[in-house]
Amino acid sequence: MKLKHSVLLICLMIAASLSAQTQPKTLVVKAGTPIATIQSTMWGLFFEDINFAADGGIYAELVKNRSFEFNKPLMGWTKIGEEYAGQFQIINSQNENNPRFLRLESLQGKELGLTNEGFRGMGVVAGENYLFSILAKQEQGASALKIELLDSTGLVIGNAEVKNFSGDWKTYETKFACSVTHPKAQLRLTLSGKGVLDIDMVSLFPEHTWKGRKNGLRADLVQKLADLKPGFLRFPGGCIVEGHELETRYQWKKTVGNVDDRKLIVNRWNTEFSYRNAPDYFQSYGLGFFEYFQLAEDIGASPLPILNCGMACEFNSSELVPLDKLDPYIQDILDLIEFANGATTTKWGKLRADMGHPAPFNLKMVGVGNEQWGTQYIDRLKIFLKVLNEKHPEIAFVGGAGPFPDGKDFDYLWTQMRELKVPLVDEHYYRSPEWFLKNASRYDSYDRKGPKIFAGEYAAHDKEGEDAESRNTWKSALAEAALMTGLERNADVVYMASYAPLFGNVNAWQWRPDLIWFDNLKSAATPNYYVQKMFSTNAGTDVVTALVDGKPLTGQDSLFASACIDSKTSELIVKMVNVARHTASLTLSLEGKQPSVKEINLQVVANANPGAFNQVGKPEEVTPVERKQKISGKKIDISLDAYSLTVVRIPIKK
Numbered sequence: 001m002k003l004k005h006s007v008l009l010i011c012l013m014i015a016a017s018l019s020a021q022t023q024p025k026t027l028v029v030k031a032g033t034p035i036a037t038i039q040s041t042m043w044g045l046f047f048e049d050i051n052f053a054a055d056g057g058i059y060a061e062l063v064k065n066r067s068f069e070f071n072k073p074l075m076g077w078t079k080i081g082e083e084y085a086g087q088f089q090i091i092n093s094q095n096e097n098n099p100r101f102l103r104l105e106s107l108q109g110k111e112l113g114l115t116n117e118g119f120r121g122m123g124v125v126a127g128e129n130y131l132f133s134i135l136a137k138q139e140q141g142a143s144a145l146k147i148e149l150l151d152s153t154g155l156v157i158g159n160a161e162v163k164n165f166s167g168d169w170k171t172y173e174t175k176f177a178c179s180v181t182h183p184k185a186q187l188r189l190t191l192s193g194k195g196v197l198d199i200d201m202v203s204l205f206p207e208h209t210w211k212g213r214k215n216g217l218r219a220d221l222v223q224k225l226a227d228l229k230p231g232f233l234r235f236p237g238g239c240i241v242e243g244h245e246l247e248t249r250y251q252w253k254k255t256v257g258n259v260d261d262r263k264l265i266v267n268r269w270n271t272e273f274s275y276r277n278a279p280d281y282f283q284s285y286g287l288g289f290f291e292y293f294q295l296a297e298d299i300g301a302s303p304l305p306i307l308n309c310g311m312a313c314e315f316n317s318s319e320l321v322p323l324d325k326l327d328p329y330i331q332d333i334l335d336l337i338e339f340a341n342g343a344t345t346t347k348w349g350k351l352r353a354d355m356g357h358p359a360p361f362n363l364k365m366v367g368v369g370n371e372q373w374g375t376q377y378i379d380r381l382k383i384f385l386k387v388l389n390e391k392h393p394e395i396a397f398v399g400g401a402g403p404f405p406d407g408k409d410f411d412y413l414w415t416q417m418r419e420l421k422v423p424l425v426d427e428h429y430y431r432s433p434e435w436f437l438k439n440a441s442r443y444d445s446y447d448r449k450g451p452k453i454f455a456g457e458y459a460a461h462d463k464e465g466e467d468a469e470s471r472n473t474w475k476s477a478l479a480e481a482a483l484m485t486g487l488e489r490n491a492d493v494v495y496m497a498s499y500a501p502l503f504g505n506v507n508a509w510q511w512r513p514d515l516i517w518f519d520n521l522k523s524a525a526t527p528n529y530y531v532q533k534m535f536s537t538n539a540g541t542d543v544v545t546a547l548v549d550g551k552p553l554t555g556q557d558s559l560f561a562s563a564c565i566d567s568k569t570s571e572l573i574v575k576m577v578n579v580a581r582h583t584a585s586l587t588l589s590l591e592g593k594q595p596s597v598k599e600i601n602l603q604v605v606a607n608a609n610p611g612a613f614n615q616v617g618k619p620e621e622v623t624p625v626e627r628k629q630k631i632s633g634k635k636i637d638i639s640l641d642a643y644s645l646t647v648v649r650i651p652i653k654k
């Protein structure tokens, strides 16, 4: 009897919960009443050279330590040749930015050479052409240098020769095809015949880079960025702006001009995390500020450089520039504005033109400092702002709210930002998926008259697994989607947002999760990437209200929603997130506008397993699909899959 009762009770509970699940809610959307403009910068990108994102990543150079400037000059290189067949000498030249070169001395005429291992190997593709270049000087009758690409068994899969060296430093170039696709090729250089040859800047690029540029970027990776149609590109970071100590901070002037003269420095992520040490992580600056501006322009993003404010990373050395010695730091920003926007008759504008871009880069925003906190930051920021506001009122300056999204330091910084009338404040949140869900209404109560928000670094941090990509779970992406409905809903105060970090090399990462994972040949968009893409390619122009029972959907019954119109295409766009493990129904009730079609498009990302993630070798576990749905009238029933993000675009009558 007791058992019967319990079974009945359980059945009733299940029935009650099912009826609660299927009870459709009505989302009333005031499609005819725009309430806030969505900035064209709203959804953007954060780029930092972390996880081998630049060298060994998007920068297509295949040779590691091409100029022998790593702390250990032959790191990445292996000598070949019979013992005592000759000498390998590291010599310092007059060029203070690129002092070292390698002298290959073959006095007996026996073969002498070396191989370069690339960045955890070199990814090469059958049928692709490779551009080899080298800076060389003949000291004594060196006849020729054999250039060979080898697969991991030592088989030659591409080769060329450089000869007729001059007695002066000169760059030599040659091109050759590769016959086999291989993820971990090596480059071998062999000096044949007796002679002494000095070499530097040994370089190998695929001919096919993004837009076919020399010193270019990996086309497949840039394409993934372009596909996001980003509103802005923040660069060069992140903590890399600050440096462990001031000496190793990012200095943009050292990253422009002739590539051979850009002074390499250690990458701050080299030894930051002992469990992910990368002693071979340096910044060649082949991807420097000119290339960042060009990348931003190529992908239609507004450039947002972040510069050092006279403070090294407060998690590391905390070195400070005294307040009366900030001039060079301020000058760096003034000169950067000239580099980006100045006439070609100015010093820095001319350099931009000489580098191939006479037209301005249309810089409108600059960040001062990254994750700084305390009075020492504010003391410095005040000095920067005074000069910059006087000299460049047309530029919006971005201040930081520190590394965490709440707490004493955060509150202090915000009070100061308001007082200083900083136009944009950079908030960072690396928190659990649960935090993201709770914070979908974070900005509902923000001061509408204060500084605008730049959610400059965020990512939901889920549990870690063994695979590099395992932290980019569908659960984390869905939580970000939920929060992003809150960002969009508050577009009157939230002007910009970017997931961070952007790239992770599966063989050489330091930090995860990341938006895009890659190896030497391939890449995988994460579920988080697809969420970003669903928002950024459906950005809209104006927010409209979308309410259930008079309130925004910020988690009631595990649902989240935001709505906007695209005034250019006359469409209503509704984004809906269901974080429950069951299907939900939502009736969209349009007010003020009529649909102009009988069928609409739905873009859906769903996966019944919140732990699912994409991998470089298995990139399609979580991907968006498109659906069509017939509609009639102003009430549209939408079925939301379990664990899903759904975006509908509804063409509306003008």
Ligand code: AHR
Pocket: 048, 050, 237, 238, 239, 240, 370, 371, 403, 457, 500, 501, 511
């Ligand atoms: O995105 C990785 C790091 O996280 C950034 O460099 C830093 O700003 C933040 O702490």
